Amino acid sequence: MKLFYILALNTLFTVLFWSPHTLSKEVTSEILPAHKLIKALQSGGHIIYVRHGPTNHNEKDRYSDDFENCSSQRNLSKQGRAIVTKIGATVRALKIPVGDVLSSPYCRCKDTAKLIFGHFQVEPGLQFSISKNEEKAKQLGQQLHKMMMNSGVDASNRVFVGHTANLKDGLGIWPKPEGVMVVFKKKGKDIIYKGMITPDAWPK
Amino acid sequence: MFNSLSLRGRFLITPIIGIILTLILYFASNAVIRSHADLFQKLHDNNLPQISAISRSITLLANNHNALTDTLVAAISNPDEEKIYIQGRAVLNQLHQIEVELLENIHLAHRGIVQYDTILEKIRLAFIYYQESSIRAIELSSVNSQRAIKELIYVSKASQQLNESFLTLSDYHTEHITDTSKLLGSTLYDQNIVTALAVILILVMIVSALYFSDRMSSEIQQAEQMIIEAREEAERSNQDKSDFLSRMSHELRTPLNAIVGFGELLDLDSSMLNSNQQENIRYIMEAGEHLRHLVNELLDLATIQSGKTDITKNIIPVKSIVEECITMIHPQAANKKIEIINNIKDTKCKIQADHLRLKKVLLNLLSNAVKYICEKGQIMFDCKQVSKDRLQIRVTNTGSVLSRKEISKLFTPFERFDSKKDTEGTGIGLVIAKHMVEQMDGTIAVESIRNGEIIFFLEFLLVNDVKELS
Numbered sequence: 001m002k003l004f005y006i007l008a009l010n011t012l013f014t015v016l017f018w019s020p021h022t023l024s025k026e027v028t029s030e031i032l033p034a035h036k037l038i039k040a041l042q043s044g045g046h047i048i049y050v051r052h053g054p055t056n057h058n059e060k061d062r063y064s065d066d067f068e069n070c071s072s073q074r075n076l077s078k079q080g081r082a083i084v085t086k087i088g089a090t091v092r093a094l095k096i097p098v099g100d101v102l103s104s105p106y107c108r109c110k111d112t113a114k115l116i117f118g119h120f121q122v123e124p125g126l127q128f129s130i131s132k133n134e135e136k137a138k139q140l141g142q143q144l145h146k147m148m149m150n151s152g153v154d155a156s157n158r159v160f161v162g163h164t165a166n167l168k169d170g171l172g173i174w175p176k177p178e179g180v181m182v183v184f185k186k187k188g189k190d191i192i193y194k195g196m197i198t199p200d201a202w203p204k
Numbered sequence: 205m206f207n208s209l210s211l212r213g214r215f216l217i218t219p220i221i222g223i224i225l226t227l228i229l230y231f232a233s234n235a236v237i238r239s240h241a242d243l244f245q246k247l248h249d250n251n252l253p254q255i256s257a258i259s260r261s262i263t264l265l266a267n268n269h270n271a272l273t274d275t276l277v278a279a280i281s282n283p284d285e286e287k288i289y290i291q292g293r294a295v296l297n298q299l300h301q302i303e304v305e306l307l308e309n310i311h312l313a314h315r316g317i318v319q320y321d322t323i324l325e326k327i328r329l330a331f332i333y334y335q336e337s338s339i340r341a342i343e344l345s346s347v348n349s350q351r352a353i354k355e356l357i358y359v360s361k362a363s364q365q366l367n368e369s370f371l372t373l374s375d376y377h378t379e380h381i382t383d384t385s386k387l388l389g390s391t392l393y394d395q396n397i398v399t400a401l402a403v404i405l406i407l408v409m410i411v412s413a414l415y416f417s418d419r420m421s422s423e424i425q426q427a428e429q430m431i432i433e434a435r436e437e438a439e440r441s442n443q444d445k446s447d448f449l450s451r452m453s454h455e456l457r458t459p460l461n462a463i464v465g466f467g468e469l470l471d472l473d474s475s476m477l478n479s480n481q482q483e484n485i486r487y488i489m490e491a492g493e494h495l496r497h498l499v500n501e502l503l504d505l506a507t508i509q510s511g512k513t514d515i516t517k518n519i520i521p522v523k524s525i526v527e528e529c530i531t532m533i534h535p536q537a538a539n540k541k542i543e544i545i546n547n548i549k550d551t552k553c554k555i556q557a558d559h560l561r562l563k564k565v566l567l568n569l570l571s572n573a574v575k576y577i578c579e580k581g582q583i584m585f586d587c588k589q590v591s592k593d594r595l596q597i598r599v600t601n602t603g604s605v606l607s608r609k610e611i612s613k614l615f616t617p618f619e620r621f622d623s624k625k626d627t628e629g630t631g632i633g634l635v636i637a638k639h640m641v642e643q644m645d646g647t648i649a650v651e652s653i654r655n656g657e658i659i660f661f662l663e664f665l666l667v668n669d670v671k672e673l674s
Contacts, residue, residue: 003264057348060340074344130293131339133300137293164346165289174286178347 032194034201037183040194041096044155047148047184047191049167050116051175052108053087053199054080063131067105067122076111083179083199088116090202099156102126102147104163112179113161123147126162129169141169148184148191211421215413219406226402233395240388243317243380254313255377258327261306262370265334268302269363271295272338276345276356283349292342299338306331320380323373330366337362446510453503460499464492504564505617505632508639515643517556519667522597523548525559526585529566536574537583542603544570547586555595555664561640565648566599568637569660573601595666601658611652 032040040046055074062072076084091098103113104126113120125147129137144166151158167182168174171191175182179199185192209217275291310328314321341355467489474482523546530544537544573583581603590596606614617635641648646664653659 055347057344057351061343063336063339128343130289130296130343131336133303134297137297164285165293168286168289174289176285 030192030194032183034195034197035203037195037197038094038096038203040185041157041183042094044097044157045185046157046194047151047186048157048159049148049173049175049182049184050112050159050161051164051167051178051180051182052076052104052106052112052161053084053115053179055108055178056080061106061128061131067107067127070107073107076108080108080178081111081115084112084115087179087181087199087202088118091116094203097156099154099158100151101159101161103161104128104166106163109161109163113159116161117159120161123160126160126166128163128165130163130165137165137169140166141171144170145191149186149189151186211424212414212417215417216410219409219413222402222406222409226399226406229402230395230399233391237388237391237395240391251313251315254309255373257305257309258313258370258373261302261309262367264298264302265306265331265363265366268295268298269359271298272341272359273356276341276352276359279345279349279352283352285346285349288349288352289342289346292346296339296342299335303331303335320376323369323376326369327366327373330362330369334359334362334366442509446506449502449506450510453499453506456499457496457503460492460496464489464496467492501632501636504636508636508643515558515561517644518559519554520557520559520562521551522553522555522587522595523551525563526566526597529563529570530585532567533570533574536571540574541580542574543580543582545582545584547584548597553587553595554667555597556667557644557646557664558640561644565637565640565662568633569599572633573599573604576601576604576606589666590663593666594663597662597664599660599662601660602656604652604656604658606658608652611650611658614650615648 041048053076056077057074059074061074064072066072098117101113101117101120102123103109103120105122105124106128109126110120110122125140125143127140129140132140144160144162147160148158148171164175171184171193173182173193175196177198181197183194183197185194272292272295275288275295278291279288307328310324313324337355337359341352341359344351344355467485470477470485471482471489474485477485526546526548530546534544570583581601584600584602585597586600587595587597604611614634615638617632638648641662641664644664646662648663649661651659651661
């Protein structure tokens, strides 16, 4: 009986995650190419979710709450640091307005936020949800959605620097690859997915 | 303490000790059984739900591991990171659910047994390591699908470690629960067998002890009865002998008295006889007198052995009684030119004794001394207070011809020494003297200080108003 319940829940979640219509019918309706996304960002009023930069895949997370200890985490690789630094220079060169920047407490996210935007604030609710149980992971996803909803609309863009699982659990979007910038637009009570700017899509 | 027990008690000691030892062994084995039973109860009865739950969790883990492995294998052929994450997420969710139940039951299964709790802790750590490996595998595979192969190896190793730790728990249970239950059963069985055998053996020992103690008691009683009868027979024989001796002595005395009497009558009228006839009469009287003396000694011995002697103790001045005896023996001593000296000067030297018997004793000592001393020998009397209430009279003979061996046999009845085969006497004079001294609560002893010198020591109760003599 217990096994049946588990399987039923898994099936339900799979359907929910696979369905692009879960959160909003309009989430994926206006997907723009990178150059149009950049132009939209220059206007401000968007929500940017940045997946941390490329990491050293030989390093491993220890899944502890000691986020200050970078040696127990998978960190940005040398190449990754170069990529995000370049993205940061491009963002500044394009004069994309940046408002508050909230970062996951993981070192790779903080480094990404610092190297791209120069400033950030740690938000524990953005920590990687992959090691959490189903309930907690769902909670973190909802928390991200709520933070995005509460981010306010002004001339700048609100930035969240985080991980794959959180965005997938919260808004059903899988940010790919590492260093990608996912653009959302708040519309009423919905968060609308506008598209992704991969690291190699930024103008040279 | 053992000697104070009766015969039956001595026989029963062994089975009693056996009972005590059996009881000790029984209670000791009970304590061992109890400790095993307690362990069994802790590990089995009280712990069974937790162990069953842990076993279920491990089974679920095995199924979950298969799903994880499938996810990682699929990632190798179809590197869709988002799909890997979705499938992996389902596996991780199930893993989290198993984690809750497993860790809770591991915590509840702790029983304060060091080895057991250590095994449980190892399972917990192995699970946590497996869980982390699984999360990492999904995480890295969803970041880089090419990582799936490597992560599959790590996860498999973690799974093997978890299985090994759980096998340790199973082995522990087998050893301490299954084997304990068998051990309990066999120990109880052995205990019962041993106890039953011990009880049977003890009963046999008790019955044997009672039987043999009774039998030995009756044998001992029979032996005691035989001893009593033999002693009574010996006493009767001795009494018969004494009575015979007494009767014969009396019977002999009458004709002897007649012989000596008529000899004396003839001696009174010997003026009308010639010298040969007079000498013959003297021979008759000497022989008769000697025979009468021998008969008197035998009669005295018989009287002493029958226990019918009457002792009348008086206060006797030693000096005077010694002088009496010296006067009586003087003619015989003078014949052998033997000097008799009385060194007892103090007239206050007094003892408690029977006058007649003391005189006989002293005369006996003197006559023996005269017999066994060579010519020109010496007999000396002196006395000495040896304790608060004892006076010692010493009779020292110098010039004695007796050897040390012969001296040691002086108080042996009917002992006549080879060196003096022609010496007259029955050999019981000193025996009679010893009996008489002992009847007067005295002691007599002899000692040879040097060759040819014999000292007789007689001790009697000292009369209190006598001063200490030098």
